[in-house]
Amino acid sequence: MLELHCHTTYSDGTLTPTELVNAAIARKVQALAITDHDTMGGWDEAFAAAIDQLEIVPGLELSTVCNDRSLHILGFYPDRDLLSAPLNERLEGRKRRSQKIVEKLADLGYPVELPEMGESMAPGRPHIATAMVRAGYVESSREAFDRFLGDDKPAYVHYEKFDSEDGIELLRACKAVPVWAHPCLFRGGYVEEILPQLVEAGLMGIEVFHPSHTLRQVARLEALCEEYQLLMTGGSDYHGPNLETKRADYSSLNSLHLSLDLLEPIKQAASQQRSLKA
Incomplete structure (x- = not known):
């Protein structure tokens, strides 16, 4: 009933906030976090669409770097007024990175154009992969990543340097609850080695x-949460149905069947954050 990691068209999702909310309601979600990459742009539409049918948890997924590898930090319940200005710089960084990728592709003989996106929308590699499919250079986004856009591939461009510690400190300063997203996907070191510096x-x-x-990884992470007295969260990391297959598949949304009990400690932590003096 709880989804704490979902994306919309404001970053690299394929559903608008309204469409995501409607899909979540259909999938029996009762609390839904909007966690687009480096933007809070989808919040207002999601709040308007939800009305009283489900609870929206305002959030984002902040792109940071640790040991020269991408490390994402989820931030829940940030103060929008405090976070807007620094987040705009992160958005500009994503735009600069995307443009550099497009330039690399052109040098390789695969010219594409970035899609038109709104001011608060965050461009990323999935958008470029889609453009490559439409141009006929590859048959799928997966192929685009495997051949050109994935880490260490010919058109890959690193994130602009923004240390994970700085990202966490920024989120804390903006009254958010920072959470390490999908830590077992991190490629820059073992979780046990990185976690102390993030804490x-x-x-x-x-x-x-x-x-x-995996179940073994979940058990390991649960033990680390107990050891360091950290909150536990979870979500499907839902990006919407694959537009290339033309199938409106929402089955992975709410696929983890997480209990709403996970949300209350996060709310309490957010309340404590807001009560702290600036």
């Missing part, structure tokens, strides 16, 4: 439940 910076939780995590 020192102010990390408050770990995304324990994620489709990519």
